Amino acid sequence: MTRHPLRLVALAVGVAVAALAVVLALQVGDDQLQAQPRSELLGDGAPDFVVTTLDGEKISLESLAGKAVIVNFWNSWCLPCKQEEPALKEFYERHRDEADFAMVGIIRDDTKKAAGSAVDERGIEWPMGWDPGGRAALDFGTRGQPETYAITPDGLIAGTQYGPASVEGLETLLAAARGQR
Amino acid sequence: MRAALGVLALAVGTSAAVLGIATLGLGLRRGDERLLRNGRRYVFVVLAAAALAAAAMEWALLTHDFSIEYVAENNARATPLLFTITGLWAALEGSILLWALVLGGYLAFMARRFRERATDPLVAWATLTGLAVALFFFVLMLGPANPFKTLADVPSDGAGPNPLLQNHPLMAFHPPMLYLGYVGFTVPFSFAIAALVTGRFGEGWLADTRRATLVAWGFLTAGILLGAWWSYEVLGWGGYWAWDPVENASLLPWLTGTAFIHSVIVQERRGMLRVWNLSLVIATFCLTILGTFLTRSGVVDSVHSFTQSAIGPMLLGFLGIVAAVGIGLIAWRGDRLRAPGRIDSPVSRESAFLANNLLFAALAFVVLLGTVYPLLAEALQDRRLSVGEPYFDRMTTPIGIALLFLMAAAPALPWRATTGEVLRRRLLVPAWTGAGVMVAAVVLGARELAQVLTFGLAAFALAGIARQFAVGARAHGVARVVRSNPRLYGGLVVHVGVVLVAVAIASSSSYSTKREVRLRSGESATVRGYTVTYLDSDRERSGQKTTVSAQVRVERGGDDLGVYAPAISTFPNSTSGIGTPSVHTGLREDVYLTLVSSPNERGRVTIGVAVNPLILWLWIGGGVMALGTLIALAPSLQRPFRRREPTPAVGLRRQNDEEREPVPV
Amino acid sequence: MTRRLLPWLGLGLVVTVTLAVVLWPDGAPSDSARARALAEEFRCPECQGLSAADSSASTSRAIRADIRDRIEAGQSDEEIRQAMVDRFGESVLLKPESGGLGLLVWGLPVAALTLGAAGLALALRRWRRQPAMHATPADEALVEQARS
Structure with missing residues (x-):
């Protein structure tokens, strides 16, 4: 009696299932949502962004050349943004007077009106830029907010933080931007 | 109190499953009929326990008992009654509970139906297998997915269900339907395992589970289409299918299940494909578990995936055991499974069924591969990749069209072999009808291959089905002929539904118009003949939700089609707004309105306007498929469903085609 | 013979012409x-x-x-x-690359389908060549048992 040809198929399927099971087993426990995505821009030149602050002043990467820059993507309705606000404020107070330091907020996915009143109400003092068409948010490859980027004086991205930042985290970012990691 | 009741019920269910398995196992070993009769009774205890646990959960939800973690996370005092009730399946633990309840129901039905055959080893083994599956889900609930976990600090109010899940009444139907489908495949699976163990893999187990399989398939079909409808009405992106991992997970068992429903017929007629049918049933069951694993363990991200949980490894382990047992049993029985039949001609009904199965299997393979490819890429090369619509569309469209062709041609093919004369008589007119529609479509401007082929084949199929009904009806009248072979005619009605769905998919995927318009109050814009006028907007708070809605008047050629109110809602437990589309539904096309952004400082809103052709026919097609399934379930007048006597196999049976024409062999 | 084939040939012609119009690069x-x-x-x-x-x-x-x-x-x-x-x-990118690892996801289904079709064709040919099997009494006993 010849062997049933489907046995071979069954064997192949069995092997494939086993391989799949091994792959799946390797992934269990790998928490995808918590794993920090790595910015593709790390180490590359920062995008050439141009934003207009709510007071009407133009800020661009070029105008900030020579400074270590912290760029923070933010909006009025996002809860984690609210959560990181005290840390940003404390950090900004510490460094605002340093000549080689700049910090820019960029409004992401919000209306000008809501953002403007939130900035006034919450007493946010660093310049907050309006990003027409979400151009800067796209060029930085943002996936949401808050996201914070550190840019070196010669315009390279030195560090990124996805989600709410802490004061220590911000200091680390700034140190990286100044080349003192 | 409620938690205690729930846990008690779960414990009772678990013990009943264990005792049932032990009793049946012992009875089978000793051949003790008394034990076998007793063993099956535990099935009812399992059902009662699951029902009690579900009732305890509903009680806790309705009384807002926030001392239970699940209630605190998925309910709030302000949650409307409907979504309080649906809270049972709003998250992982509750849906496992629903799973156990549905499984208990199916097993109890099975035990009742086969009560006279309680001592039949086939039935006993099937019951034992079903109880083993139930045991797994009860253990899951006593362990990592405990729905009755209590909180030490009882919050004064709960978080409320996920905003997306409290936005539309379809939420009350889509998940239970899907579960009735998923879980129903446990019955044929149990019988397949029983057939392998007892060595009775003839046609007996197929006849025994034919209905259960059809019921499960019907529910799964309805569940998938309701899900598509929900997605269309709630998610607001204008589509109904995004090849999301969870959608794929529900499609996979549907594909293998559909293949099985067809290939079963070949085994009944010709006694062939035994291994294949057993494999399909086991694969279908495995795919329901795999789907649950993929979407509930957090290994793939999806809109549907609930929070991470420890049930992943357990589901994977269970899947491994099921697959190993299934493949092992088939390998062990391999030689005895060899069927005596053969296929005489490549142009015959059975060959068409083989091709159908090949295509369905390929479709399932494509969907599975596309879904797990990101995991493979990460495991093999540590790269993060995605797979989406462009891949699935490219791969599934040709297979889908080939299946449509088979659906049009195959029902007209006789069994065993055919002649040119038969083909000419049965297929020529329908085929020319299809060709005519193709030409008409091209003349009217259709230029996409997939669409033109779909329209042509749809017409081909419809004409063929109409011919088949007409031939039968001429002799005996529609009602008589349908009742004489409900399975055949019910199947044909399902095919009509599939044609409608295929046409709706083909037209909506390439003839939709989508635009965004920015309007101030009183301004209007025209999109593909429809004039939309923005009237005003409202802000409303109800319960936890704050809703901004825009009143939009829709007109066409001076006819007022009414005022629609697309909205954006915000919930305290979600960061981004949830858009609620508002749809003007028509037989020819839908006008699909979304509020993209609420009024800005200058009072301007952005409204998304999409005109989607023939979408309604997707849901109508789904209804027709459900109707066809119901017809197919009806008992046949000619051949009443026989319990003990399976249909004769190995080609002994008389031709029972709709025309009974002598076919030269 | 040709008279019988004529309607089918006509059908093939109409379908081919229609598809040619559809596929004509514009x-x-x-x-x-x-x-x-x-x-x-x-x-x-x-x-x-x-x-x-x-x-x-x-x-x-x-x-x-x-x-x-x-x-x-x-x-x-x-x-x-x-x-x-x-x-x-x-x-x-939602569309897998066409080389490298992408070969797996694009190629495997095509390969599986081709293999499956070839297997079916082979089986059909074998069935056609071999004469219809006559059941031996042993076979019949087996069938009886299987159907019980």
Whole structure:
């Protein structure tokens, strides 16, 4: 009696299932949502962004050349943004007077009106830029907010933080931007 | 109190499953009929326990008992009654509970139906297998997915269900339907395992589970289409299918299940494909578990995936055991499974069924591969990749069209072999009808291959089905002929539904118009003949939700089609707004309105306007498929469903085609 | 014989001509069609499962605007894809690559289908060649047992 040809198929399927099971087993426990995505821009030149602050002043990467820059993507309705606000404020107070330091907020996915009143109400003092068409948010490859980027004086991205930042985290970012990691 | 009741019920269910398995196992070993009769009774205890646990959960939800973690996370005092009730399946633990309840129901039905055959080893083994599956889900609930976990600090109010899940009444139907489908495949699976163990893999187990399989398939079909409808009405992106991992997970068992429903017929007629049918049933069951694993363990991200949980490894382990047992049993029985039949001609009904199965299997393979490819890429090369619509569309469209062709041609093919004369008589007119529609479509401007082929084949199929009904009806009248072979005619009605769905998919995927318009109050814009006028907007708070809605008047050629109110809602437990589309539904096309952004400082809103052709026919097609399934379930007048006597196999049976024409062999 | 085949030949001719009309190349796709097709290939980075063409998230609109700008600036599809990958990484592409690991996901189903079809064809040929089997009494006993 010849062997049933489907046995071979069954064997192949069995092997494939086993391989799949091994792959799946390797992934269990790998928490995808918590794993920090790595910015593709790390180490590359920062995008050439141009934003207009709510007071009407133009800020661009070029105008900030020579400074270590912290760029923070933010909006009025996002809860984690609210959560990181005290840390940003404390950090900004510490460094605002340093000549080689700049910090820019960029409004992401919000209306000008809501953002403007939130900035006034919450007493946010660093310049907050309006990003027409979400151009800067796209060029930085943002996936949401808050996201914070550190840019070196010669315009390279030195560090990124996805989600709410802490004061220590911000200091680390700034140190990286100044080349003192 | 409620938690205690729930846990008690779960414990009772678990013990009943264990005792049932032990009793049946012992009875089978000793051949003790008394034990076998007793063993099956535990099935009812399992059902009662699951029902009690579900009732305890509903009680806790309705009384807002926030001392239970699940209630605190998925309910709030302000949650409307409907979504309080649906809270049972709003998250992982509750849906496992629903799973156990549905499984208990199916097993109890099975035990009742086969009560006279309680001592039949086939039935006993099937019951034992079903109880083993139930045991797994009860253990899951006593362990990592405990729905009755209590909180030490009882919050004064709960978080409320996920905003997306409290936005539309379809939420009350889509998940239970899907579960009735998923879980129903446990019955044929149990019988397949029983057939392998007892060595009775003839046609007996197929006849025994034919209905259960059809019921499960019907529910799964309805569940998938309701899900598509929900997605269309709630998610607001204008589509109904995004090849999301969870959608794929529900499609996979549907594909293998559909293949099985067809290939079963070949085994009944010709006694062939035994291994294949057993494999399909086991694969279908495995795919329901795999789907649950993929979407509930957090290994793939999806809109549907609930929070991470420890049930992943357990589901994977269970899947491994099921697959190993299934493949092992088939390998062990391999030689005895060899069927005596053969296929005489490549142009015959059975060959068409083989091709159908090949295509369905390929479709399932494509969907599975596309879904797990990101995991493979990460495991093999540590790269993060995605797979989406462009891949699935490219791969599934040709297979889908080939299946449509088979659906049009195959029902007209006789069994065993055919002649040119038969083909000419049965297929020529329908085929020319299809060709005519193709030409008409091209003349009217259709230029996409997939669409033109779909329209042509749809017409081909419809004409063929109409011919088949007409031939039968001429002799005996529609009602008589349908009742004489409900399975055949019910199947044909399902095919009509599939044609409608295929046409709706083909037209909506390439003839939709989508635009965004920015309007101030009183301004209007025209999109593909429809004039939309923005009237005003409202802000409303109800319960936890704050809703901004825009009143939009829709007109066409001076006819007022009414005022629609697309909205954006915000919930305290979600960061981004949830858009609620508002749809003007028509037989020819839908006008699909979304509020993209609420009024800005200058009072301007952005409204998304999409005109989607023939979408309604997707849901109508789904209804027709459900109707066809119901017809197919009806008992046949000619051949009443026989319990003990399976249909004769190995080609002994008389031709029972709709025309009974002598076919030269 | 030919009289009988005539209606089928006619059918084949009509279908072939129709398909030829459908497949006749009608010039390069328009810019907006290109933009739409490209947007469908990119995953919306801040939502799950939807493409940039389907979602109305802020990033998706920015991506769509960016694609239009780049097409106007005369960039090729490949350049635009590369620009997206540079920002968001490979996972932004919804369409698996055509080489490397992508061969697996594109090629395996085709290979499986071809193998399956070949297997079926082979089995059919074998069945046709071998004479119909006559059941021996042992076989019949087995069948009886299996059907019980």
